Amino acid sequence: xxxxxxxxxxGEGCFHSHAGRGGRVLVWRLCLRRSLLMSAPLxxxxxxxxxxxxxxxxxxxxxxxxxxxxxxxxxxxxxxxxALPSIRNDLGGGIAGLQWxxxxxxxxxxxxxxxxxxxxxxxxxxxxxxxxxxxFIAASAACGLAPNLAFLVAARLVQGGGAAIMLPSSxxxxxxxxxxxxxxxxxxxxxxxxxxxxxxxxPVAGGALNLISWRAIFFINLPVGAATLxxxxxxxxxxxxxxxIDWTGQIAAVAAMGALTFGIIEAGADGFAAPKVLVAxxxxxxxxxxxxxxxxxxxxxxxxxxxLRSRVMVISSATGFAFTAAYFGMxxxxxxxxxxxxxxxxxxxxxxxxxxSVMSGxxxxxSARLAERFGPRLPIVGGLLLxxxxxxxxxxxxxxxxxxxxxxxxxxxxxxxxxxxxxxxAVLLDSVxxxxxxxxxxxxxxxxxxxxxxxIAVFGALLASRAHFVHGLRxxxxxxxxxxxxxxxxxxxxxxxxxx
Numbered sequence: 208x209x210x211x212x213x214x215x216x217x218g219e220g221c222f223h224s225h226a227g228r229g230g231r232v233l234v235w236r237l238c239l240r241r242s243l244l245m246s247a248p249l250x251x252x253x254x255x256x257x258x259x260x261x262x263x264x265x266x267x268x269x270x271x272x273x274x275x276x277x278x279x280x281x282x283x284x285x286x287x288x289x290a291l292p293s294i295r296n297d298l299g300g301g302i303a304g305l306q307w308x309x310x311x312x313x314x315x316x317x318x319x320x321x322x323x324x325x326x327x328x329x330x331x332x333x334x335x336x337x338x339x340x341x342x343f344i345a346a347s348a349a350c351g352l353a354p355n356l357a358f359l360v361a362a363r364l365v366q367g368g369g370a371a372i373m374l375p376s377s378x379x380x381x382x383x384x385x386x387x388x389x390x391x392x393x394x395x396x397x398x399x400x401x402x403x404x405x406x407x408x409x410p411v412a413g414g415a416l417n418l419i420s421w422r423a424i425f426f427i428n429l430p431v432g433a434a435t436l437x438x439x440x441x442x443x444x445x446x447x448x449x450x451x452i453d454w455t456g457q458i459a460a461v462a463a464m465g466a467l468t469f470g471i472i473e474a475g476a477d478g479f480a481a482p483k484v485l486v487a488x489x490x491x492x493x494x495x496x497x498x499x500x501x502x503x504x505x506x507x508x509x510x511x512x513x514x515l516r517s518r519v520m521v522i523s524s525a526t527g528f529a530f531t532a533a534y535f536g537m538x539x540x541x542x543x544x545x546x547x548x549x550x551x552x553x554x555x556x557x558x559x560x561x562x563x564s565v566m567s568g569x570x571x572x573x574s575a576r577l578a579e580r581f582g583p584r585l586p587i588v589g590g591l592l593l594x595x596x597x598x599x600x601x602x603x604x605x606x607x608x609x610x611x612x613x614x615x616x617x618x619x620x621x622x623x624x625x626x627x628x629x630x631x632x633a634v635l636l637d638s639v640x641x642x643x644x645x646x647x648x649x650x651x652x653x654x655x656x657x658x659x660x661x662x663i664a665v666f667g668a669l670l671a672s673r674a675h676f677v678h679g680l681r682x683x684x685x686x687x688x689x690x691x692x693x694x695x696x697x698x699x700x701x702x703x704x705x706x707x
Contacts, residue, residue, distance in 0.1 A: 475668025
């Protein structure tokens, strides 16, 4: 896989693409300095060029390590969904416990993304990546050996923390290993495709592994992680930089997200008037206040408040939140529905999600072309409305609809992803100064992960509080569809972005 014709990476770490179309010149510029390329934060570890060319063997080894690590952490975001009924049969617990099996990983992933790039800078990309992978492997082993549900949730929290540390350092390692812009572009393209393949194959891989045991879903990470660490030894120690870390803001962010999610999950079983729910929501409010105060008064804030005042930042974050909530929520809901209510096997359930994942991959190139020709608003709004339509139809069909009909109706939601996320990321990065690109990307992707976590919390609470599963399912789908419509309206009301 190569870099598209006319694309290069300049000395500031920015992609440029110049192409003529109908007498016009289209210019794309995507800065990578401590930013995410579409879906993940990039820590600026190491120079963009070295005096001597990197040995090819060690560069390929570090690329393989980065791709394996990225594949593992993206896979684990969705691979567990279809195994939830098996986990409950083995370890017991109710819907709230199953929600935490998913949200424990996603929450720590989201919360630590805000400062993970700074950690990679401070300790060096290779050390950060290796440490994150070691934590991820140990936590995966603990998940596979979990004797009860509480132990599994605790291990998933640690696993999400390890994943958050690995993500930015994986791209930082690629930048170090490939000083040549063309080779670096190819490596980053491979990294991006790897994440897409992992996300698409998550439900199917989980269904297949669950035929052996739900524990195999976690044990499979051990040989992958071991191979990654062996490959990493081929690379020299990364440079370290004295980068300040906003510890107050980071701790407050974890507390706010965790307490809010806990309150929503527990409200599904005990109601919002329950004392523990009220305490959790109060803690979330106080932690949010501490976080905002730290960003306003701290010397080195993670998220400067002026960034949060940006209309583009707010709308982009809301858009990412709405789509991820819809997609993660749909997989969570139907993973339970198809197995518990319809009696499908875990593998058959995973296959139901496959058409949406495959079509998402085919639509991805079209998203860029649509944004070039008509501007980013058209694919963003179109993707949101398309996903909302799919969710609305799913909510209205009869419970006895065939599994293949359900699979077909999920396709509009799946293809909404590339139509929405890629142009939204580009619009966001175009709207902020270069030195804010990394922070803006971190906030955007944190909002996406938080959307997935809160969707599981809210939809699980609805399932737990309703007398019939189907009623909670339909209400959840309607909420997700409404959120997508609201995000579409917000994008329509915003100032049009220029064609790129």
